[in-house]
Amino acid sequence: MNPGVKALQEVGIEIVSVDPCSDAECAAESASLTRWQFQDLKNAAKRKPEVDLVLHGSDEYGLARKSLTEAQWERGLTKAAGQNLARWLMEMPANHMTPTIFARHAVDLLGRAGGDGISIKVEAHDEAWASNQGMNSFLAVAQGSSEPPVFLEITYNNLPSKEKPIVIVGKGITFDTGGISIKPSANMDKMRGDMGGAACTLATILTAANLRLPLHLKGLIPLAENMPGGKAIKPGDVVKAMNGKTIQIDNTDAEGRLILADALAYAQQTYQPNLVLDIATLTGAINVALGSSAAGVFTNSNALWHLVHQSSFTTGDRVWRMPLWKHFQSALESQLADLNNVGKTGAGGSCSAAAFLKEFTDAPHWMHLDIAGVGGVVDGSDVPYLAKGMTGRPTRTLIEVLSRISQSEDLQNMF
Incomplete structure (x- = not known):
């Protein structure tokens, strides 16, 4: 998953659909940590595009399964955002x-x-x-x-x-x-x-x-x-x-x-x-x-x-x-x-x-x-x-x- 997100980011893809791989929380953490980069102080022309992550395949599940998977996905994004905040403050x-x-x-x-x-x-x-x-x-x-x-x-x-x-x-x-x-x-x-x-x-x-x-x-x-x-x-x-x-x-x-x-x-x-x-x-x-x-x-x-x-x-x-x-x-x-x-x-x-x-x-x-x-x-x-x-x-x-x-x-x- 991580090489895939990196590779798509390098070629300018701005939206990446991530397969939950039976663990949506872990998938969200992994993808979110991989896509993050510190660019705040660079000229806009030198910045790489930011990548948006979406949960892939949620429409294939029933309502209850979808709700559980999306909740796990959101929890993973929240945890990764915490570490990324620490990275930003330190950088x-x-x-x-x-x-x-x-x-x-x-x-x-x-x-x-x-x-x-x-x-x-x-x-x-x-x-x-x-x-x-x-x-x-x-x-x-x-x-x-x-x-x-x-x-x-x-x-x-x-x-x-x-x-x-x-x-x-x-x-x-x-x-x-x-x-x-x-x-x-x-x-x-x-x-x-x-x-x-x-x-x-x-x-x-x-x-x-x-x-x-x-x-x-x-x-x-x-x-x-x-x-x-x-x-x-x-x-x-x-x-x-x-x-x-x-x-x-x-x-x-x-x-x-x-x-x-x-x-x-x-x-x-x-x-x-x-x-x-x-x-x-x-x-x-x-x-x-x-x-x-x-x-x-x-x-x-x-x-x-x-x-x-x-x-x-x-x-x-x-x-x-x-x-x-x-x-x-x-x-x-x-x-x-x-x-x-x-x-x-x-x-x-x-x-x-x-x-x-x-x-x-x-x-x-x-x-x-x-x-x-x-x-x-x-x-x-x-x-x-x-x-x-x-x-x-x-x-x-x-x-x-x-x-x-x-x-x-x-x-x-x-x-």
């Missing part, structure tokens, strides 16, 4: 996707998804609010940039009886130079996608709203740039996070964990959730370990691991469990503070980063997804059904996790 250059602009998109997109008894609220908290909360770790990263930081808080509630929300936290570094610990210039342009966790978080919650899932969700997205300005944090600086723990910052390019620390602490202190998922393009080490084959996941909950693992089989977007041992926490000892933001040796970098995050949540079911290997640019051969560019992975796996929770009373009681 947009950093001067077109600052923290403020990202927040505006969130307000607009989620504002249009509400109604019909579903409560959606989006709050774009400013720097003063974050300072009053004691989010010094988050603000330390932002202080090197002239772009103001934004702490985005999203509430989706289609289950008023559920007191504690499921919390999803997404890393929102809209451009990452590395700060004073500056990155090499080669491929630095790809750091426009360092807000992949934020993109997946927004896309997942929007898709949950479009699917009308009966859930209570909170999305927390700290948004900032990591720049080497005159006010930037320096190696050796010490800051106090929202939960009172002090952090020695020996590497300013390990900034994602600093902004997530305050977001996780805020979730813990404000909502005391049973389930927390944090998503981040956090470490190059996970790309070395797993490449684009799977997202690396770290969790304190076997039940949550099994749920996410099973969901990944359904979506075909795999995950792989990584160790969360005390060994990695001991590597974060600091001479000056409670914690260092990097391990002593640099070995096991993705594991020590996860161990760092664990210091900021007490949720009985917490999972950190390091998506640095799966979320970034692919060349078209790593994932054949995606065009070259940012992938938006693993948005559909997150949507599947939420869908399964929404359909299970036992899971809703657990989480």
